[in-house]
Structure formats: C-alpha cells, structure tokens
Amino acid sequence: MLRRILSQRRTVVGTADAFHHAPPPILAESLNNAVGTHFVIVIVTQPTGRPRMTRNAAVRRANDNHALWETLMNARVRRHALLATGLLTLATVATNAQAAPLQAYNVDPASVSVSGLSSGGFMAAQLGVAYSSIFQAGFGVFAGGPFDCARNQNYTACMYNATPSITTPNANINAWSGNQIDNKSNLTNRKIYLWGGTSDSTVGPNVMNKLKAQMDVFGTAANIKYDTTSGAAHTFPTDFAGTGNNACSSAASPYISNCSFDGAGAVLKHLYGAGLNARNTGTLGGSVVSFDQSAYLSAANGGGATGYAYVPANCASGGATVCKLHVALHGCQQSYGKIGDKYIQNTGYNKWADTNNIVILYPQTTVDNTSHSTWSSGSVANPNACWDWIGWYGANADQKGGTQMAALVAMVNKVTSGYSGGGGGTPPATVPAAPAGLSVSATTASSVSLSWSAASTATSYKIYRGGANVGTSTGTSYTDSGLTASTSYSYTVSALNAVGEGVQSSAVSGATQAAVSYSQSVTATVTTHYVAGRLTVTQYNQMGAKYGYNANMTLYLCGSTWTNSATCGPLS
Template sequence: MKSSVVRSSAIHRFVAAAATAASLLSMGLAHAAVPLPSLNIDKTQITVSGLSSGGFMANQLGYAHSSTFKGVGVFAAGPYNCAGHSNYTACMYNATISSSALNTMQADLNNWSGTAIDAKSNVASQKVFLFVGLSDTTVGPNPMNAVQTQYLNNGVTAANLEYVQRSGTAHVLPTDFDATGNNSCGSSASPYIANCGYDGAKAVLTKLYGSLSARNNSPAAANYIEFDQTAFSTNPGLAATGWAYVPANCAAGQVCKLHVALHGCQQNYATIGDKFVRNTGFSRWADTNNIVVLFPQTKVDSTSRSTAASGLLPNPNGCWDWVGWYGSNFAQKAGTQIAALKAMVDKVSGGTTGNPGDPGNPGDPGTPATCFTASNYTHSVSGRAYALYGITYANGSNQSMGLWNIFVTTTLKQTAPNYYVIGTCP
C-alpha cells in the first residue's frame, strides 16, 4: 500500500513537471541557466579574444592577468588603457595614437606591474593575433597599429605576433560561411558578423594553439550551455546569464583548452540573440579540438556614469568596459568586469586534472567509469542530476537531459565525484 501511494504521488509530480515544462516551452523560457561547470582545463592553454569593445577587454585581460592568459586575439580595438587618459573617440574612428600617448600608457604598465596587474614580463611570452579590416571606420587600422606597437614594446616577438589587415572588410568578426541574419563584409552593421571569405575564428585559434583538426560545421545543440553570471558579479553592465560551448569529451572529463570569446558593442545576446555564440565559428573549431569556449555576456546600461576621461556617459550599446564606466581601475585586476571574467575562468578551469576513467581517482586510466541508466526522475532523487523548471540537468556537467519525469530514460556516466555526463560505458 505504501509503495502504491509513493508511486501515485511521484506520478502526480511528473505530470505537474511535464505541464510546467510545456508551459515554459510555449513561452520560450524552458532553457534555464545553470551553474557554470568546473572542467578539466589545461591551465597552460587558457586564451582570450574579442571584437571591438570585446577586443579592448581581451587586451585588458591579457595585460592584467598575463600569468593566466597565454594568448590574446584582438579584432578591431585599441591599445591598453587608451581611454584611461583620452576621450574614447581618440582611441577609435581610425585616430592616430601618438608615441607620446603610448608612452603614457606604458607608464601605467610599468607602474602597475606586479601589483595592480600581473608582472608585465609575462606578456613577452604571449602569442598575439591582431585583425582589422581596411574598410573599418569604427575603429580602423591606426588604433590597431598602436596595439601592435604596444605589444612589441612589451617584448612580444615578431614570431609570436600575427597582424592581419584585410581589404574590403568593415568592422566585423570575419567568417568564411553564410549564417542567417549576418551582415555583408563591407558593412559595419549589426550583428557585425560577416562572410568575408576569411575564417577569423580559425585564424586566431591557430595562432594561439597551433594547427587544428578540421572543424565540425554542425556542433551539437546540447553542448551549448547558458550559465548563471550573477554568481560572479552584480555589475550593472553584465547580463544575468552567459553562454559556454563544452564539447562532449570535455564534459566527460578529458583535459581541454579554454578560450574566452568576447562580443563587441551591440553584440550581446539580448541584442542579437545567439548569433555571436553560434555564427562566429568558434564552437565549430572548439568541438573538434578539445576547446571549451566561454561567451560571457554584457547588457545595456542606460545610467549615465562618470568615466575615466570621457566625462559622463551611459552604456546604451552593452559594451565591455574599456572607458571606465565602472571605476577608474577598469583596466586592472580589481576592475569589476575584469574580476568577474577572471572568476568565470577560475571556476570553469577548477576541475580535476588527469584521465577521467576512475570516478574516485580521475588520474587513474585503468579503472572503467561507472554508468547509470534510469529515468530522469530516478537520477534526480538518487543525487546524479537535478531538476530546474521541469528540465533535468546532470550534476557537475550541467548537461540538459530533457524533461523531468519517469518516461525519459538517460544513461549517465560518472567521471569524477558528483560529476556526471550523458554517455555510455564500454
């Protein structure tokens, strides 16, 4: 009698969960944000790149945390802390940045080295990729020339620095494939992603990591994760959620690389949807090259704020902070957005190192993993998964397993303590 009551109660919960999920699906809300997972990341293979304000932020991260980021890609941006001393307009619109201005920025790097930022000597060993379109009037070649000069002045060798200037290309993240909603290569317009016959994602990842395996043009939808950013910051310029692409083998515990891809102004998820996440090509190359990609997200901030050298300004385009909206230390480790991004990197790279064969000792390749095949409900009550808004997620990897009920059956593989992935055991 007791077992019948329990089963009846469970079935009612399943029906309620299914109804909730169906309702959420009809409203477009079924995909809920999950905690950012901790993965098995090779900490010598952490890199960053970005376009426009994302390029400025990538540059800032690379200098501020030079001991963490081993490579930096800058698409159409300007030199470190340029807007810390000049109105932001003097750092873009193809403005010429003088040697005197670069000397002032260099004084910051010299004075902050080892305190407000990591030791600047680390920069000399970074691999650097630079790109600008010669038809780009939003930022343009002149500020990018200053970025190159600044890296060379800080010891980056010619062999470690690649600088591409491409004709017929405007202010865009260039690709070599068409994608729905993208703009033309010669147009600096939303979503600032265009088929230019040049694979920007491949170019930057190749420079930072070496030769790549052929890309997968259809990366699995299940490998895209929307994660909770509020765990890392409540900064008014950061969205509540960000995105990550986690290849299945990385989710299963294999040692992987980590790349942070930063969108530009008017490129956040709230403005252009998933175009930067899916249409730029990063996930295509990540899928076949053991690379986890973080796509952190900004949001529009219409409040006018005092900036470092540009007066009182709002942030209506959802730009990354390269002008000091959120404090004069915006380019330092203590800068609000830099600190949040570093915390995300630390979280996702905080997993175990070694072979995922043994859930008790991921470094032991000799013990097979343990698999559990059960309903999604059973997985959740057994502590292998959890339910959120009627959807089930695997503990640890946060992979979506589908509806939370007794009718959907999933095989989970345990690859580490309290870490499960969708898969099978040999």
C-alpha cells in the same frame, strides 16, 4: 475570467513542432521577455490534422531558455498540443527561471586564452596584459585597440581611425608591472593575434596599428600575428554565410560578416598552434549551455544575467580528456539581449572547439542606461552593452581587481577548477607562486650569478634578463654568462610545474665588474710557470692535471694576479 487573463498576458503563437523540437537558444529568442511574466501559447490546427502555427511577435527577455523550456514541458504543453483539435488556448503561470551555476570541467589552466571584437577586443587586451598569468595561451583582438587607451584621453581618440597616443599607457604598464597588473615580462611568452579591416571606420587600422606598436615595446614581436582583410568593415570576419550575417563591407547588426576569412580559426590556430584538427563543418557534437552569470557580475556593473558556453562532448563527459578554454567576448551591440545567440552560433568558434576539445566561454553584457563617470570621457551611459574599456565601472577597470575583469577571471577559475589531468595522479591545482628571495650571489666582468628560494610545487625555473628568457634551471641558482663589463642587468625568475608557468618574481639588478686588461702574457709549460712563480702549488697541480705538466698554456698578468683568462676572469 478568461478575458481578464488574456488581457493581462502576452500571446506567443508558433507551431507545435517549433515548441517540441526547437533547440533552447531558438526557443529563448522566440519567448524573449517571457521570463517573470504571464504568457499564453496558442496552437492552431490545420485541416490535415497536424498542429501548425504562425509566429507572432517574439517576446524579448528570456534569461534562461533551458529552465523556461523545462517549465513549458512541465506545464504539459506537449500533451495539450497533441490533443488539440481546434483552437486551443493554454494559460500558464509565471515562473522566475534562473540558469544553472557555471560548471567546472577538466580544463588545463595553462591552456586559457581570450579574444574579442571591438569593446570585447579592448577587454581582451586588458585581460591579456593585466592577467597575463591567467591567460597563459595568449589573447586575440579583432578591431580593438591599445591597453589603457582611454584612461588619459577621450575614448574617441581610440576610435574612428584616429591615432591615439600610447605614451602614457606604456608608462602605466611599466609602473603597474608586478602590482596593479601581472609582471609585464610575461608578455614576451604570450601569443598575440590581431585582425583589422582596412575599411573599418568605427575603430580603424590606425588604432590597431597602435596596439601592435604597444605590444612590440614589451618584447612580443616574435609572437604576434597581425592579419588584415581588404575592404572589411567593423565586423567579425568569417568564411561562411551564417543566418543573418552581413557582407564583409557592412558595419551593421549583427556585426558578423562573410569576409572569406575564418577569424575564429585564425586566432585559435595562432594561440594553440597550427596542429589543431580541422574544424567540424557538419553537425556539432557538443552543446551550448547557459549558466547564471549574475553570480559573478551584476547588471549594475554591465553584466548580463545569463552567460553561455559551448562544451564539446569530450569535455562534458567528465572523463580523462583534458580540454582547453577560450573566452570569446562579443562587441558593443552584440550581447544576447541585442542579437540573440548569433555571436555564439555564427562566429565559427564552436566549429573549431568541437574537434579540438576547447570549451568556449561566451560571457554577456547588458544595456546600462545609467550615466557613469569615466576616466577621461565625462559621464557616459552604456546603452550598447559594451565591455568596460573607458572606466565606466571603476578607476581600476583595466587593472587586477577591476569589476568586469575580476568577474571574467572568476568564471575562468571556476571552469578550470575541475582540472584533474589525463590520469596518473592528482596534478597541482595551480601554477607555482613567484620565487622569493631572488638575489645576486656573485659577479665577474662577464657574468652575474643568481640564487633564490624554492617555490612550492615548482619543478623548474625560467630566468629572465630585461624581460627576455635567457635560460632555465631545475635548481635554485643560475649564472648568466657572456655579458658586457661594467653593465647593469635586471633579472626576474618564474617557477613552473605541470599546470604551467607562474608569475615572475620581483626584479633584482646586478652589475658586471669592470674589465681589467692584462699587462703581460706568457706562454710556457705548466712546470715552467710554477718554477717562475706564476702558479701556486695548488694551481700547479690543478693545471697539470688539466693540461699536462709539460703542455704549454698562456697566463695573463692582471694587476698582480696571473690567470688563464684573457678577460682577467678567475683561473679556471
């Protein structure tokens, strides 16, 4: 019977210390492929009396290291290890371990940001553009490319240091704004971080430069930081030598390299400001937790069964500390199934998160060997577990509602659903809706006046002209002055509350009136103007009270009307 059991089970050999004290991610890597199968643990005792083992081939598919660890403990592995005096074989029954649900934390929804490498960089750009109302703190792209790059050209045109066209992608941003994607004018207020290696031949500097050019078109230039590292290959840059990391010039698994450049710190400091606390270079106080990602994204759509998050101690406590959220997206060939927890542990995000109360969400993809029709690249499989930037999982892959993006946003919404602020009452749960009823209420040759309906929970409003913020208002009206005569302007308005800024309203156009030149000017006292018939009684009283009845003032004849405006505006 035992011989039959052993022939049907895989054997994992390791030290008792490894099984008792190894952190769950390492244990999961040791027992990869064990979930859903039978396995045998063999412990060998050395002459010293202390149980020691050698590691055999580690099994590769653990979806939930925490649940598996608990199962091992419940199976009395510890007791058997301590009682071992010779060669002990312990057979355990199968368990279909499943991670716990993703938890909610006291995270400010206005603090959400995202970054990614390679396909994760393309996805970060997609999220930052399409869901700009969600990723309000901005987005970062490491060795990625333009939004919508592969929709109308083969994906290879967006790689290998090619120079992709952004004409159609930019036209799509304009056409989709406010519908398939959030309003493009949101981008003017978003921080954007870009990084590329000069020796990257997988994506390449030319592709990154096109992303920069694309974002510049939409008014982001003042908020973009673009770093490059000389000699860096296609990799995630760090300034420390993590276990298994490469030299900076190496484009090989795990695609994380010591480039003497802190990529995680650079993107987080740009998105959240230079005032971040110094990173923790010692033992971290928070922990990596796993969650059931299949509740959000299926394997059929490229999703890994288990996702991970780094949660600082202050954020896990459920106290009054208000935390931030950053979504860190791995690249192709960097999923947990490909490189274990290296992207989670070796990129450096957690070091900054630990001292700045930032929850880091690490969603995961999975290998998909099924061929799928793509936008413009034919029928292609996804064996490298890339994020979808070529249309594998739907024509709307880079639009709101796209399968992978909607899943990522749902994870974000779950994390931020625990937001309760820092005390002092219950804040609004979400940002306000877009103001309705925006209209032009009046115009002159140099101004346009706007009005709109109040948005629920709004405390103030931002007014945008041509995508640029030109003013704020605590009421539901605003006059934009100093404009050019006979010119049409486009306006949108957004509402703000304690959570943050909502999406912008539908646009409305307003044209200034034609300039009217005065035909005559007269400088005299207010009384003289009245006697000459240039002022009515009401105007005489108004001007007298303003200037003094015997003070000189200049009036201009515009058509048949006298005014004190040299541009023929109304008398004021």
